[in-house]
Amino acid sequence: MRHLTLLLILVLVAACDGRSPWSARDEAGEAASEDGFGPTAAFERRLLFLAPSDTPTTAAFGFALVDDSVRHYRSVRAVVARDRTWRTLMDTAWSMPPMRNAWRLVPFADLHLAVGENDEIEAVIVAGEPEIRLIFRRPIAEFSPDAGTRIQLREADLVTGDQVTSGLLLDVQLGRSLQRSGAPQAIVASAGGRAATPVLDAADLPPGTTRVEALVAGDGVL
Structure with missing residues (x-):
């Protein structure tokens, strides 16, 4: 099998206090402060699919949620690229009543x-003409540097109508407690101690910018 060069985007978020956000929420219970906000948490899930070729096929899904104990504010962005042309599949935000296990993805x-x-998610599907289906396959590696971060690399298929493309999927799940009452604030991302950059702002959903690190593997998977 010929050597493949794979570009993997790794999203890293610095912990606010090093605790799992869902654990923090469970400990705090359902109490709300005087201004109507209880314990807050923010969650993101990023999916990056890449199929190496002369003209790579790429798909990216970004899910975000801010939990203010009164409402859940969610957003999703999805894009796909074939033949060097990017197409937006979804770019929307909505709010809903609170639910348990807020970090779970929900259909919308x-x-x-x-x-x-x-x-466990087995496929993410975006209805349309044609339908886009990202199918999760065999896991390759997993890394959890702290209780609020999970990074997984796996095989995957991107199905567009009747066309199936096999490649790799980087699945990054991020969660942090937000340590103040009131409107949810931005969480920040950093890598290796470098300066922080906002990645999610509840006042401006969908989420804003994301700091990324590009890793290149020449032989196999890095």
């Missing part, structure tokens, strides 16, 4: 989810 509008054992 044209976004559908296939869920398997242990409530």
